[in-house]
Amino acid sequence: MTARTQLFYASTLFGAATLAAALDEGAFGPHDGRRILLVSNNAAVPEITPALDEAPGFAALRPRFDEVHSWNEIIAPMHPSDWRARVIEVPMTGRLLRSHLSLGDGPDELVVESVAVPPARTVAGLLRDCPVTVYSDGLMSYGPTRDPLPTEIAGRITRLLHLDLVPGLAPLLLSEYGVPARTVSGASFLRALGGIPGPESTGTGRESTGTAVGETGTGTGTGMILGQYLSALGIVTPEEEDGLHADMLRALAARGCASVLFKPHPAAGRRHARRLREVAAGLGVRLSVAEETVPAESCFAALRPELVVGCFSTALVTARHLFGLEAATVGGELVLERLTPYENSNRVPVTITDALLPRLRPDGSLERPPSLDVPALVRAVGYCMQSEAYPELRAEAAAYLDAHGTARYFKRQRLTALDLLPAGAAGTAGPGSGALDRLRRRLSRALS
Numbered sequence: 001m002t003a004r005t006q007l008f009y010a011s012t013l014f015g016a017a018t019l020a021a022a023l024d025e026g027a028f029g030p031h032d033g034r035r036i037l038l039v040s041n042n043a044a045v046p047e048i049t050p051a052l053d054e055a056p057g058f059a060a061l062r063p064r065f066d067e068v069h070s071w072n073e074i075i076a077p078m079h080p081s082d083w084r085a086r087v088i089e090v091p092m093t094g095r096l097l098r099s100h101l102s103l104g105d106g107p108d109e110l111v112v113e114s115v116a117v118p119p120a121r122t123v124a125g126l127l128r129d130c131p132v133t134v135y136s137d138g139l140m141s142y143g144p145t146r147d148p149l150p151t152e153i154a155g156r157i158t159r160l161l162h163l164d165l166v167p168g169l170a171p172l173l174l175s176e177y178g179v180p181a182r183t184v185s186g187a188s189f190l191r192a193l194g195g196i197p198g199p200e201s202t203g204t205g206r207e208s209t210g211t212a213v214g215e216t217g218t219g220t221g222t223g224m225i226l227g228q229y230l231s232a233l234g235i236v237t238p239e240e241e242d243g244l245h246a247d248m249l250r251a252l253a254a255r256g257c258a259s260v261l262f263k264p265h266p267a268a269g270r271r272h273a274r275r276l277r278e279v280a281a282g283l284g285v286r287l288s289v290a291e292e293t294v295p296a297e298s299c300f301a302a303l304r305p306e307l308v309v310g311c312f313s314t315a316l317v318t319a320r321h322l323f324g325l326e327a328a329t330v331g332g333e334l335v336l337e338r339l340t341p342y343e344n345s346n347r348v349p350v351t352i353t354d355a356l357l358p359r360l361r362p363d364g365s366l367e368r369p370p371s372l373d374v375p376a377l378v379r380a381v382g383y384c385m386q387s388e389a390y391p392e393l394r395a396e397a398a399a400y401l402d403a404h405g406t407a408r409y410f411k412r413q414r415l416t417a418l419d420l421l422p423a424g425a426a427g428t429a430g431p432g433s434g435a436l437d438r439l440r441r442r443l444s445r446a447l448s
Contacts, residue, residue, distance in 0.1 A: 003033035007107040007127070008065065009120055011040045011080075012266065013057055013196065013295045014314075015113050018135055020061045021188035022161050028109070028133075035064065036101060040071040040080045040119050043266065044232065055293035060195025067101075071119055074100060080119040085126060094126040106130065113137050115153065115174075116146040124153050134174060135184075136162030138314030141171040142378055143348030144386040149177070163189055165317045166352060169375050172382045176389040186322045190301075198302025199261060199290035222303060223257035225249065226296055226310030227264040227272055235338050235346070242275045244331045248309045248360065249279050249287070251330065255307065255364030259286045263299055263315075266292040300325060309360050311335060312350035316357060328360040329353050333408065342414045343385045351381050351409055376400050377409065384414050394420075 006028060010016040016037070022028065023035075043049035052058060053068050062068065074097070075083050085093040098104065111133045112120035124132055134157055141162040149157075154177045162171055164183040171181045225248045231238040245262070252260055262276055273289045280287035290299055296315035300308070300323045308319040308327045312335060319325040332354035339347050355374050358366040380400040383393035401422045406415060415421040 004029075004108040005034045005036065005103060005106040006109045006111065007036045007038060007101070007103070009038045009040065009071070009110075009112045009123055010052060011042050011113065011119075013052060013055055013061075013293065014138070014297070015135070016052060016058065016061050017189060017192045017196070017295065017297075018161070018163060018184060019111065020064050020192035022135065022184045023064050024192060025185065025188050027161060027182065027184070028111070033108075034066050036067045036069065036107070037065040038069050038071050038101075038123065042081050042119070046072055046079070049266070050293050052293075056291075057196030057294065057298060061192065069101060071123070080122075082118065084118050084122045090126060090128075094128060097123075097126050103127075109133060111135065114140075115157070116149060121149075121153070124156075125150070128152060130156070131158045132156045133158060134160050134179070136160060136171065136173065138163075139165060139312075139317060139349035139352055140314075140345055141173045141181075142166065142169055142352060142382075143345060144172045144343075144382045144389055145174055145176065146343075146345045148389070163318075165314070165321055166356070166374070167321075169352075169378060172348075172379070172390065190297075190322060193295065193297050193301065196295060196298045199263070199288070199294050199299045221255070221257045221259075221306040223252035223255070223260045224296075224299060224303065224305040224308045225252070225260060225262045225276075226308065226313040226315050227262060228311055228313055229265045230311065230335065233346070235335055238271070240334075242272060244311060244334075245272055245276050246279045247362065248330045249276060249285065250283065251360045251362055251364050252307065252309065253283045253285050253364075254362065255360075257285065257306065259288070261288045261290055261299060261303060261305065263290045263294070263296050264292050265313075297322070307360075312346070312353040314349065316353050320357070326366075328358045328366055330360050332359065336408060342411055347385060348378060348381060351378060354408075372404070373400070377404075381409055384410060384418060384420070387418055398422075 008019055010019060039052045041049060041051040051070065071080055107127065107130050110124060110127055110130050112124055113135055114120050114137050115124055115134050157174060157177060157179050160171060160174050160179050160181045161184055162181060163186065225245060230236045231241040249260060262273055264273055277287055297318055300319050305325065308316060308325055309330055310316050311329060311331045316327045320327045332350055335350050355369055355372050355377055358368050361367055377400065379393050380397040383390050383397040398420055401420060
């Protein structure tokens with residue numbers, strides 16, 4: 001029997017560790033052929049940002065693969081997040097990619113993340129004659145598919161692999177195409193992470209003999225802040241993102257944390273760390289900054305912080321579910337208000353973290369969120385995001401809105417357009433106004 005060739009794509013250590021866990025569980029069968037890893041550096045300026053295979057922790061994952069190749073080098077000088085072959089170029093470019101990787105007529109299986117967008121969608125479009133496995137991008141697996149997929153790609157997807165980060169919650173991702181989901185166990189993921197070294201500080205804030213002690217703490221604890229790249233995505237301004245980080249640090253200080261580790265997002269750069277050092281110096285808090293390439297989960301294992309705080313990072317949920325750490329959010333309400341359009345794929349991750357996790361208050365105390373049916377909430381939000389893809393969820397969404405109202409997680413304009421605004425909702429628009437508005441718009445376009 002001819003040995004199989006499997007081509008895996010990854011852009012982060014988190015993704016590569018998820019692949020390693022799935023391989024260790026036997027999700028890809030016995031290692032009886034070539035396993036090739038194609039790595040992509042999707043940072044805004046990849047030329048000055050370490051790639052996945054250059055990160056110190058990658059060495060622990062490398063033995064699972066026979067070969068490692070760089071997608072950035074293959075398509076240089078184009079950026080992986082932007083470049084895709086034109087339709088007329090696809091056959092030729094696909095042959096060139098197969099030749100470069102010595103794939104012959106293969107691969108026999110392609111494994112990608114975030115298949116709705118480049119570069120994963122680009123690779124899947126070039127290698128057109130093989131089944132595709134998709135593995136999840138953290139909490140986004142619970143949300144709807146970001147964009148409709150070409151039939152040529154959607155018809156080849158055989159399964160979705162995902163970490164079971166929110167027990168009881170089933171992924172919406174790719175479900176409209178009938179793709180079955182399979183979980184990757186947290187235990188396997190933790191074992192894969194075990195060989196990845198923990199954080200090494202790249203700098204500290206002012207060392208202080210005193211500490212900022214709040215009424216809820218003792219002044220000896222360790223906190224951790226998870227940075228994201230909200231301003232780069234246009235969700236908030238850079239100044240507002242700096243302000244969110246400063247609010248997190250001040251609340252941790254008020255809680256009694258004498259030492260805080262800041263974990264920047266790999267795509268965010270160092271600007272936020274420099275600003276946060278200034279705040280830490282004024283508070284008398286020892287601030288350390290982890291390398292961008294170190295997974296947050298390695299920091300959890302090495303430091304066991306007393307509290308992990310962030311906005312809506314997937315790592316907040318891994319901290320709680322996989323490591324048993326206390327985790328809290330700051331800024332969820334702001335992000336929920338700012339996200340546009342409503343279909344923004346970050347909406348489900350921020351909804352989940354906001355509904356599940358306590359909110360860190362300025363005085364360091366934790367405010368527990370109201371008790372909600374999180375699976376029902378996520379399905380209702382998912383329907384409102386992509387109603388045409390999930391028509392079977394309409395009745396459930398309407399029932400949720402009737403029972404819980406529209407506050408916080410839903411936009412009035414969206415509900416009106418979908419004819420889902422509950423009876424008695426504030427304002428003049430009634431339950432049928434969305435249908436009337438759509439009819440008026442169609443008539444207006446027809447007459448123009």
